[in-house]
Amino acid sequence: MKHPPIAESRIIAYDEKQVIFWYKDTKTKKKITVTMDKFEFIQIILSHIPKKNFKIVRYFGIYSRRGYKHRQTEFSDEESKLIIRSWRDEIKRVFQYDPLLCPNCNTEMELVEICYEGSENYPTDDETFSCKPPPSNRNLSQQERMQLIIALIRKNQNGGGANIEVVISEATDRGIYREQILNDIQHLEFKGYIYEPKTGEIKSTF
Numbered sequence: 001m002k003h004p005p006i007a008e009s010r011i012i013a014y015d016e017k018q019v020i021f022w023y024k025d026t027k028t029k030k031k032i033t034v035t036m037d038k039f040e041f042i043q044i045i046l047s048h049i050p051k052k053n054f055k056i057v058r059y060f061g062i063y064s065r066r067g068y069k070h071r072q073t074e075f076s077d078e079e080s081k082l083i084i085r086s087w088r089d090e091i092k093r094v095f096q097y098d099p100l101l102c103p104n105c106n107t108e109m110e111l112v113e114i115c116y117e118g119s120e121n122y123p124t125d126d127e128t129f130s131c132k133p134p135p136s137n138r139n140l141s142q143q144e145r146m147q148l149i150i151a152l153i154r155k156n157q158n159g160g161g162a163n164i165e166v167v168i169s170e171a172t173d174r175g176i177y178r179e180q181i182l183n184d185i186q187h188l189e190f191k192g193y194i195y196e197p198k199t200g201e202i203k204s205t206f
Contacts, residue, residue: 005048014038098154105174106151145176145184146193153194153204161201 006021012033013020019041022033036044050056091099100109115121140148152170156162164185171181185202188194194202 005045098151101151106148106155106170108147108151140176142184142187145171145180146188148174148176149181149184149188150193150204153202157201157203161196161203164202167202 010023011019011021017038018035019038020033020035021041022031024031085093088098088100091097100111101107102109113121149167149171152167153162156166156170167185168178168181172178176184185194189196189202192205194204196202
């Protein structure tokens with residue numbers, strides 16, 4: 001967001017004891033070379049680091065207060081409306097990726113905890129993660145089945161419609177009966193969650 005106190009190109013030499021750099025005098029416009037002890041140089045550089053919680057950027061760019069509403073607003077030809085999105089919806093909108101959708105089995109996950117790199121719970125390279133086998137059809141509620149079907153449609157539509165037979169095939173591999181899948185697809189169409197852009201294809205509406 002801001003230029004450093006001194007450009008690296010202005011540092012001429014460093015011998016582990018002294019730092020040699022140059023600057024241009026604002027009055028004489030002449031280039032002046034300075035040789036300074038390394039600790040004195042670091043002390044001057046550190047003076048540019050603000051105190052904890054001190055806000056440098058206040059009113060400009062993405063940090064401006066009045067700009068917040070503009071960043072969260074979508075404009076249409078008829079009207080503008082304020083849309084406040086969750087972190088999940090924002091990631092889906094920007095990256096076209098659902099962070100709570102398992103990349104292996106396409107089932108919706110639950111956010112349990114956030115761990116940061118270097119923390120005790122952060123996974124290592126040696127750790128491997130595997131999905132539990134999906135439950136059989138008799139253990140899935142209608143809502144869970146429809147969520148899975150919508151996830152499979154999104155996975156296979158690739159900007160257009162998803163082949164209905166591909167969706168049915170992947171859903172049956174996860175333990176859902178074909179008859180139940182067809183009934184759930186009809187129910188999703190009736191509710192307006194999916195539609196058929198052309199024969200043999202289905203597409204999610206959100």
